[in-house]
Amino acid sequence: MKTRTRSDALLFILCLLATAIGGLFIFDAGYARALQVDGSAWPKELRTQIAMAFVGLVAYAVAARTESRTFEKLAKFSWVLCLGLLLFVDVFGHTQNEAKRWIKLGPITLQPSEFAKIGLILFLATTFANRKAWPSFDRIKDPIRRFESWAPMRLKRIAPGLLALAGVALTERGKDLGTAAVLLAILGAMCVIGGVRWQTLLAWSIVMAVGTAGLVMKEPYRVARITNHLQRWDPKVVDSEGFQSAQAEVGMASGGLTGVGLG
Known part of the structure; x- marks a missing residue:
């Protein structure tokens, strides 16, 4: 390495x-x-x-x-701390515009999900760096004994992924699907870089796609964002819900690849 x-x-x-x-x-x-x-x-x-x-x-x-070994020692603690902060936000967080994403400390406002992005990368990088080769259980002929040997190791193998998904779920509960999607993307990218088998990646990708679609459908305002974007030029929404999408399209059409300059 x-x-x-x-x-x-x-x-x-x-x-x-x-x-x-x-x-x-x-x-x-x-x-x-x-x-x-x-x-x-x-x-x-x-x-x-x-x-x-x-x-x-x-x-x-x-x-x-700071030496890399120090980060490696702090990796698990940092992710547990991030999960704790996300849980704190879920219970005691500051609510703004119907979203609960922040911890308010006087004049300072912190968003733990931003720290979670770095914490997740550090946690998964350490996990994959220390991962050992998967053993073969073919020599164990008894299926019950084979399962008893296989199950704990499999659970230990997927535990980091489950902890990562816990962070995604806590972030989504604060009505921050965008940051939750970023955490999912980090998880997927780290799995690819870490050498996870393509069959496992494919299975998890299908599960995540279905889960994300379900989270979108769960909140009416998320569905409305999609429909308003698709109908952004409708006179009923072009100056209200579709205004931002319509103006973004106008800006891209006016500026092209090089833009129209500052001011």
């Missing part, structure tokens, strides 16, 4: 570039409103973004100087 002893300079530069481009887009989208509200050309969202970028740089500096 290849290991890195130095940080990836290219990856670091690309992250800085993506952050800068994101900040530029925030400025372009919000400077006019900021001028009207407080006379400043710097939107509040941009100032927050810059502050969080510095926090991210500090976190990067700490992580870059």
Whole structure:
């Protein structure tokens, strides 16, 4: 297995570039409103973004100087902590726009599902890195004994996936299907990278597809989002529920691949 002893300079530069481009887009989208509200050309969202970028740089500096073994030791604890925070949100979380996704600590609002994205990657990476080869049970002729030997190992094998799905379920309960889908995508990608058999991947993909469809159908507003998008040019919804989709299409049609520039 290849290991890195130095940080990836290219990856670091690309992250800085993506952050800068994101900040530029925030400025372009919000400077006019900021001028009207407080006379400043710097939107509040941009100032927050810059502050969080510095926090991210500090976190990067700490992580870059931490050995991988330390992350490996903290992987399970970090995911259990994420599950605990998600459970806390489900019971005591701050509700906004009928969604319960946040922990409010005075002026600071935290969204544990964002930490769960990183925690899940760390947890699954450690799980796959320490996974041992699957033994053969063919030498055990008695089917009962074979099952007794096979079942505990199989349960231990799928336990990390079940813990990951627990995080997905807790996130969805906060009416955050988008982040739940991201966690599912992380789980799927890590399984592919980790070398899970294609038969297992196919079976889980079918189950997840059916489950996701069921979650969409469970909430009327999710179904409405899909139908409104498909009917976005209907005069009844083009200036209300379909406004965002319609304007996005207008923007893409006007700007093409290169856009129309800032402002």
